[in-house]
Amino acid sequence: MKTERRLAFFERYLTLWVALCIAAGLALGKLLPSAIESLRRLEFGRGSQINVPIAILIWLMITPMMMKVDFGAIRNVGRKPAGLVVTLIVNWLVKPFSMAFLAWLFFRFIFSAFITHAEADQYIAGCIILAAAPCTAMVFVWSHLTDGDPAYTLVQVSVNDLIMLVLFVPIVRFLVTGASSLTVPFAVLLYSVIVFIVIPLTAGTILRWFLIRRGGKDWFEKDLLPRFAPVTITALLATLVFIFAFQADNITTRPFHVFLIAIPITLQVYLNSSLAYSLMKLLRVEYSIAAPGALIGASNFFELAVATAIALFGPDSGAALATVVGVLVEVPVMLTVCAACNRTRHWFSA
Numbered sequence: 630m631k632t633e634r635r636l637a638f639f640e641r642y643l644t645l646w647v648a649l650c651i652a653a654g655l656a657l658g659k660l661l662p663s664a665i666e667s668l669r670r671l672e673f674g675r676g677s678q679i680n681v682p683i684a685i686l687i688w689l690m691i692t693p694m695m696m697k698v699d700f701g702a703i704r705n706v707g708r709k710p711a712g713l714v715v716t717l718i719v720n721w722l723v724k725p726f727s728m729a730f731l732a733w734l735f736f737r738f739i740f741s742a743f744i745t746h747a748e749a750d751q752y753i754a755g756c757i758i759l760a761a762a763p764c765t766a767m768v769f770v771w772s773h774l775t776d777g778d779p780a781y782t783l784v785q786v787s788v789n790d791l792i793m794l795v796l797f798v799p800i801v802r803f804l805v806t807g808a809s810s811l812t813v814p815f816a817v818l819l820y821s822v823i824v825f826i827v828i829p830l831t832a833g834t835i836l837r838w839f840l841i842r843r844g845g846k847d848w849f850e851k852d853l854l855p856r857f858a859p860v861t862i863t864a865l866l867a868t869l870v871f872i873f874a875f876q877a878d879n880i881t882t883r884p885f886h887v888f889l890i891a892i893p894i895t896l897q898v899y900l901n902s903s904l905a906y907s908l909m910k911l912l913r914v915e916y917s918i919a920a921p922g923a924l925i926g927a928s929n930f931f932e933l934a935v936a937t938a939i940a941l942f943g944p945d946s947g948a949a950l951a952t953v954v955g956v957l958v959e960v961p962v963m964l965t966v967c968a969a970c971n972r973t974r975h976w977f978s979a
Contacts, residue, residue: 643770643960643964644960644961644964646866647869647956647960650866650869650870650873651869651873651957653870653873654869654870654871654872654873654874654875654876654877655873655874655877655880655881657870657874657877658873658874658875658876658877658878659877659878659881665874665875665877668680668682668871668874668875669875669944673824679820679821679824679936679939679940680871680875680936680939680944682871683868683871683872683935683936683939684824684825684936686864686867686868686871687825687829687864687868687932687933687936688828688829688832689860689861689863689864690860690861690864690865690868690932691765691825691829691833691932692829692832692833692836693833693854693857693858693860693861694765694769694833694861695765695790695829695830695832695833695834695837696833696836696837696840696854696857697769697783697833697837697854698783698786698787698790698830698833698834698837699783699787699837709781709914709915709918711909711912711913711914712781712785712909712914712918712919712922713781713784713785713788713922715905715908715909715912715914715922715926716785716789716905716922716925716926717788717789717792718908719901719904719905719908719926720763720789720792720925720926721792721796721800723901723904723926724760724761724763724897724901724926725757725760725761725800725801725804726804727760727897727900727901728756728757728759728760728893728894728897729753729756729757729760729804729807729808731756731893731896731897731900732752732753732756732757732808732893733753733808734893735889735892735893736748736749736752736753736889736893737749737753740889743885743886743889744886744889747947748886748947749809750809750810750811750947751809751811751942751946751947751948751950751951752886752889752890752947752948752950752951753805753808753809754805754808754809754811754813754938754941754942754947754948754951755890755934755938755946755947755948755949755950755951755952755954755955756890756893756894756951756955757801757804757805757808758801758805758934758937758938758941758948758951758952759894759929759931759934759951759952759955760897760929761796761797761800761801761804761934762793762797762929762930762931762933762934762937763789763793763925763926763928763929763930764924764925764928764929764930765786765789765790765930765933767928767959767963768782768785768786768921768924768925768928769782769786771921771924771925771928771963771966771967772920772921772924774964774967774971775920775921775924775967775970775971776916776917776920776971776974777917777918777920777921777924778915778917778918778921781917781918781921782921782925785921785922785925786925789925790826790830793822793826793930794822794826794827794830797822797826797933798815798819798822801813801937802815811942813941817940817941820940821933821936821937821940821941822937824936825932825933825936825937826933837849840853868932869956872935872953872956873953875939875944876944876949876950876953878945879944879945879949879950879953880950880953883950886947886950887950887954887957890950890951890954891954891957891958894951894954894955894958895958895962898927898928898958898962898963898966899927899962899966901926901927902923902924902926902927902966903923904926905919905922905923905925905926905927906919906920906922906923906970909922909923909977910976910977913978914977915977915978916974916976916977919970919977920967920970920971920974923966923970924963924966924967924970927963927966928959928963929955929959931952931955931956931959934952934955935949935952935953935955935956937952938951938952
């Protein structure tokens with residue numbers, strides 16, 4: 630009988646580490662406001678709103694993940710196309726549009742008595758930005774937790790990264806403009822994609838090619854890549870600390886709004902994961918592909934979302950707050966989805 634995989638120490642207590650980072654970030658933001666403000670003003674060019682410390686940390690966090698991406702493996706997906714097709718449909722044809730609808734419904738109507746029209750615009754924009762970026766880094770953790778097929782997960786991530794380069798900008802611009810009265814500057818959005826996707830993806834691809842050529846694929850994947858784990862973990866935790874330090878006033882002064890924003894975000898996670906999982910079951914996709922596929926369709930590339938919202942609307946904006954709330958709910962909610970997948974693996978044929 631196949632035993633269920635177990636997470637390493639860090640991943641097993643991921644919710645605790647995230648909670649500690651949130652607390653540390655909020656404390657630093659409130660106790661050292663001048664120092665945090667100085668760090669927040671460090672930008673790539675005047676008015677770019679792309680923070681230098683966060684950009685560097687995201688590069689350190691994402692580049693090792695991008696080094697895992699083997700674009701050559703995409704050609705092998707033809708043997709089991711159903712899982713990838715479902716993932717792409719949910720990620721690009723359902724998720725951004727369903728999130729836009731839920732955000733519009735909740736913030737324009739259900740919560741209209743509690744927030745202003747301008748705040749609703751910002752929260753809708755933030756939720757759309759969050760949903761338009763499928764998970765890249767953390768999905769490897771979710772796949773491992775659900776005993777997913779690592780090679781197929783790699784293919785799903787690789788294809789999503791390529792599509793994100795093309796569709797992220799037009800989808801965000803179209804939906805934000807359509808669902809709110811905000812105008813999205815195309816140049817700023819494109820700049821964010823270049824900084825937070827193109828640069829780490831290019832760096833990871835080049836490093837992968839160079840290091841495999843130098844030491845061989847077996848050495849690269851089994852010996853070298855694991856050594857980058859502490860760098861990725863440290864960068865992830867530090868990124869969370871910075872994000873919540875920069876958003877300390879935004880969060881602590883609007884706790885009720887944080888609760889309101891969390892409702893549609895949490896709802897769309899369960900909606901999209903259930904849809905992807907059900908379609909996988911309907912199409913008789915094996916569990917090791919169905920579970921991570923459902924998780925990819927539910928989780929978000931929150932690092933890109935936060936950075937993009939800050940770049941577009943500023944660090945104190947409601948859009949930035951909405952993406953940060955996405956970080957708040959991401960780990961605990963996704964862990965419940967993982968648990969649900971593990972409990973229902975018997976629904977799928979061996």
